[in-house]
Amino acid sequence: MSEPKQGQCLCGQVKITATPAQQNFSVCHCRMCRQWGGGPLFAIPCGQSVVVEGQENVQEFDSSPWAKRGFCRHCGTHLYYRVKKSNEFNVPLGLLENMDNTNMAMQYFIDLKPSNYCFNNQTEMLTSAQIEAYFAKVMAEAKAEAAAKRQSQID
Ligand SMILES: [Zn+2]
Numbered sequence: 202m203s204e205p206k207q208g209q210c211l212c213g214q215v216k217i218t219a220t221p222a223q224q225n226f227s228v229c230h231c232r233m234c235r236q237w238g239g240g241p242l243f244a245i246p247c248g249q250s251v252v253v254e255g256q257e258n259v260q261e262f263d264s265s266p267w268a269k270r271g272f273c274r275h276c277g278t279h280l281y282y283r284v285k286k287s288n289e290f291n292v293p294l295g296l297l298e299n300m301d302n303t304n305m306a307m308q309y310f311i312d313l314k315p316s317n318y319c320f321n322n323q324t325e326m327l328t329s330a331q332i333e334a335y336f337a338k339v340m341a342e343a344k345a346e347a348a349a350k351r352q353s354q355i356d
């Protein structure tokens with residue numbers, strides 16, 4: 202899928218153009234995603250292709266040593282999850298228009314999913330331990346950098 206997709210926040214002051222890197226989207230059941238959006242996060246990887254119009258209306262929250270979450274400061278619409286180091290964006294599926302032609306392919310943090318909902322799509326599923334193993338290097342580097350930064354602020 203190389204076609205650019207459009208989306209905008211509820212109040213219309215932020216517009217996003219993103220080219221999904223693939224046709225597959227993921228579902229994240231982690232506590233932070235559920236706390237952020239009230240349910241699991243459906244997101245599609247868009248690499249570095251994301252163009253934001255109305256950047257002055259975007260607020261970013263430093264949600265972990267390795268990622269930031271962006272939202273509209275006026276209406277609160279969630280705009281993206283961005284990996285700091287690679288500047289790769291994951292965009293909420295529902296933000297973009299004409300996304301029917303995509304597949305639910307992966308469920309992250311399946312061990313953190315509450316038992317009160319489930320999807321019957323056949324997907325790959327990764328537990329916390331599998332995700333940690335997969336992203337161990339990136340997470341460890343980001344944590345070390347954050348610790349070093351804190352240390353330098355204390356010094
Ligand atoms: Zn808005």
Ligand SMILES: [Zn+2]
Nearest residue numbers: 229230231234
């Ligand atoms: Zn999550």
